[in-house]
Amino acid sequence: MIKPRALVIVLLLLSVFLLSYAEAKSGSDFTIIKTGIKGGVCWYDDTHFIVIKGQQPGPGQEFELEGLYYLNPGQPNKLTRLDLSPIELSLQKHIRDVTCQDRTILFHLLSTDKKRNTVYSLKIGQQPTILAEKREGFVVPQAVSIRGQYVLSFSTALEEPGAQHSSLPEQALKDCHFAHLKDGYRAICLRHDRGTKRTWLVNNAFVVQYVWDPTIRVTKDGHDRRVPNLNPPLKLPDGTELKQGYLLRDLENRVVQEIPTRQGPYKIDAINFKPNPGGDYLYAPCSKAGDYDPPKTFYGRMCRFKLAGIDTQWEEVFSLQKAPNERATLDTLDVNDQGDVVVLRRANRANPTLWKYTARHASVQQLPITQLSQEVGAVQLASDGQTISYVDKGQLFFVRPQGGKS
Numbered sequence: 471m472i473k474p475r476a477l478v479i480v481l482l483l484l485s486v487f488l489l490s491y492a493e494a495k496s497g498s499d500f501t502i503i504k505t506g507i508k509g510g511v512c513w514y515d516d517t518h519f520i521v522i523k524g525q526q527p528g529p530g531q532e533f534e535l536e537g538l539y540y541l542n543p544g545q546p547n548k549l550t551r552l553d554l555s556p557i558e559l560s561l562q563k564h565i566r567d568v569t570c571q572d573r574t575i576l577f578h579l580l581s582t583d584k585k586r587n588t589v590y591s592l593k594i595g596q597q598p599t600i601l602a603e604k605r606e607g608f609v610v611p612q613a614v615s616i617r618g619q620y621v622l623s624f625s626t627a628l629e630e631p632g633a634q635h636s637s638l639p640e641q642a643l644k645d646c647h648f649a650h651l652k653d654g655y656r657a658i659c660l661r662h663d664r665g666t667k668r669t670w671l672v673n674n675a676f677v678v679q680y681v682w683d684p685t686i687r688v689t690k691d692g693h694d695r696r697v698p699n700l701n702p703p704l705k706l707p708d709g710t711e712l713k714q715g716y717l718l719r720d721l722e723n724r725v726v727q728e729i730p731t732r733q734g735p736y737k738i739d740a741i742n743f744k745p746n747p748g749g750d751y752l753y754a755p756c757s758k759a760g761d762y763d764p765p766k767t768f769y770g771r772m773c774r775f776k777l778a779g780i781d782t783q784w785e786e787v788f789s790l791q792k793a794p795n796e797r798a799t800l801d802t803l804d805v806n807d808q809g810d811v812v813v814l815r816r817a818n819r820a821n822p823t824l825w826k827y828t829a830r831h832a833s834v835q836q837l838p839i840t841q842l843s844q845e846v847g848a849v850q851l852a853s854d855g856q857t858i859s860y861v862d863k864g865q866l867f868f869v870r871p872q873g874g875k876s
Contacts, residue, residue, distance in 0.1 A: 500838055503868040505546045509848075510866040512570035516854045517542050518594060520570055521549065521866070524563070534563040538575070540594060543857050543868040554598055557590070569611045572747070576601070576611035586649065589614060589621075599652065606647040615671050617748070619655045620721070622669070622676060623648070624662040634661050634723040660723040665704060672777050673749030675720050677729060679740070680704060682713040716740055718777060729775060733784050735759040739769045739801075746805045747853075751776055753811065755800040756784065761791055768799045772811060772827065788827045788834045790815050802849045810855035814846060822846050824860065824869070837869055 511520040519542075524535040538552040554562050557579070567578040575592040589609055592598040602609050602621045613622045623646040628636055636642035636659040643651060646659035664686060668679040682703040685696040703713045706728060716729040729752065731738040739755040746753065755769035762768060770791030773784045788811075790800065797818035805811045809829035816822045822842045827834045837858070848861040858869045 499872055501870050501872055502839060503543060503546050503870065505541065505866045505868065507541065507549070507866045508864050510850075510859055510861055511568050512575075513850055513852045513859070514540060514570050514575060514594060515573050516852045516856065517544065519543065519859060519868075520568065520575060522568060532564075535565045536563070538565070538568065538577075543859075543870060546868065552592065552594065554592075557598060567611050571611075571614070572616040574616050576614055576616075578610050591616075591652070600650055601652045601655065602648065602657075603650040604647050605649045613669075613671070615749075618671075618674055620658050621648075621651065621655060622658050622660070622671060622721075624660050624666070626662045628659070628661055635659060635721070658721050663704075663723075664699070664701065670743055670745050670752070671749065672718070672745050672752070675718055675726065675749075675777065677743065677745070677752060677777075678717050678719055680712060680715055680717055716743075727782075730784070736771075736773055736784050736786070737769075738773060738784060739799075742801050742803060744803050744805055745777075746809065747807050749777065751805075751809075753787070753803060753805050755803070755813070756786070758786070758789075758791075760794065762795055766795075766797070768797055770796060770798050770800065770815075772800060772803070772813065787811065788832075790825060790834070802847050804849055804851045806851050806853050806855050808855055810851060812849050812851045812858050814842075814849055816844075824849065824858070826851075826858065828855065839867075839869065 507521055509522060511522050514520055518540045521539045521541055522535060523537050523539060524533055526533045538554065539549045540552065541549055561579060565577050565579055569576050573593070577590055579588045579590060581588070586603060586605065587608055588603045589601045589611055590598040591601040601614060607623065609621060609623060625645045628645050629641060630637065636645045639656050642657040642659035646657055648657050651657055665680045665682050666678050667681050670677040682699070684699055686699045687694055687696050703711050706712055707725060712728065716731065718726040718729055720726055731740050735758050736756045742755050744753045745751065752775045754773055756771045756773035757769045758771060761770060771789040772787045774787050775784050776782045790798070798815055800813045800815055803811060803813040811827040813825055814822050815825055822844065824837045824839055824842065825834055826837060843863050846860060846862040848859070850859045856871060860867050
């Protein structure tokens with residue numbers, strides 16, 4: 471007959487074994503692939519991940535591109551180089567700002583005389599083509615909307631007096647100094663606003679961070695100096711004066727609405743704004759009243775804001791806030807068209823953890839990756855939501871479910 475004390479010990483040992491088995495079984499549902507590749511760029515599609523190879527010749531010198539490659543997570547040891555001809559090899563090493571958007575690779579190139587600024591588009595298996603070229607000013611891949619087929623640009627002085635945008639396509643090319651624009655695309659040329667700091671392209675509109683400065687920098691006789699800003703702060707459609715905030719503007723540069731960073735019980739982390747690929751929603755880490763007392767700058771939840779409609783509100787998507795006053799925050803997020811989200815959770819004095827929210831199940835789970843370093847970042851989600859990439863200590867990793875969809 472087993473004594474009560476021995477029975478308790480047996481039950482405890484059994485519970486520990488079952489818990490360990492459950493954790494191991496959960497972990498075995500995923501495969502973690504260490505590619506051995508330094509760094510990574512973006513997902514072209516579900517099976518092609520774009521990688522940059524290059525080097526920095528010396529301290530303080532410009533990074534020189536050696537080539538662009540793609541990698542299939544199912545064959546992590548096979549890098550395939552992309553053909554970038556007819557771009558001259560001497561120019562290829564100056565390629566910058568490589569991004570992916572709707573099965574298109576975009577990158578930026580400044581000519582050797584630094585007088586022409588060009589964005590190229592590239593499909594795997596095809597040659598790169600010029601999407602936009604400027605004679606003056608600057609254009610980058612982040613200003614291109616593949617779905618909307620437009621390029622967002624700004625001008626300090628439009629031809630039409632008092633205009634906020636160029637009304638005709640031909641005038642937009644002239645006002646924003648475009649030398650070339652790919653067939654089917656249009657230039658959206660807007661009057662430059664000194665208060666515009668950052669922009670995010672969304673569905674036929676853009677989100678802008680606006681900051682009014684009491685003084686502005688001007689150049690006179692070759693010297694920079696600050697002078698009072700004679701332009702008043704922006705006035706919203708309801709007459710409210712705005713000195714700092716986030717706005718949704720349409721493609722005629724009109725304010726559609728302010729995007730609040732405090733609404734109801736929620737406080738929003740605007741630094742980590744992330745639109746979904748379709749531009750219908752804006753995602754951001756958030757916190758809820760009562761999470762921290764007294765209030766602290768931690769964000770343990772994920773919220774989203776619908777970028778169309780009337781009286782839109784931030785809504786909570788999921789929460790990783792395990793307990794009140796837990797010192798943990800979410801950052802480095804990515805989202806796909808289905809509404810799946812991947813995000814890093816950084817807790818006080820603990821290693822970061824990687825989490826995935828699956829929209830069709832409305833479920834969130836921690837991925838079984840142990841000992842992520844504080845350097846982990848560049849978390850990205852493939853369009854089908856199955857494979858996740860991240861970079862830790864400079865090395866590229868993939869995480870994939872085993873035996874089917876998660």
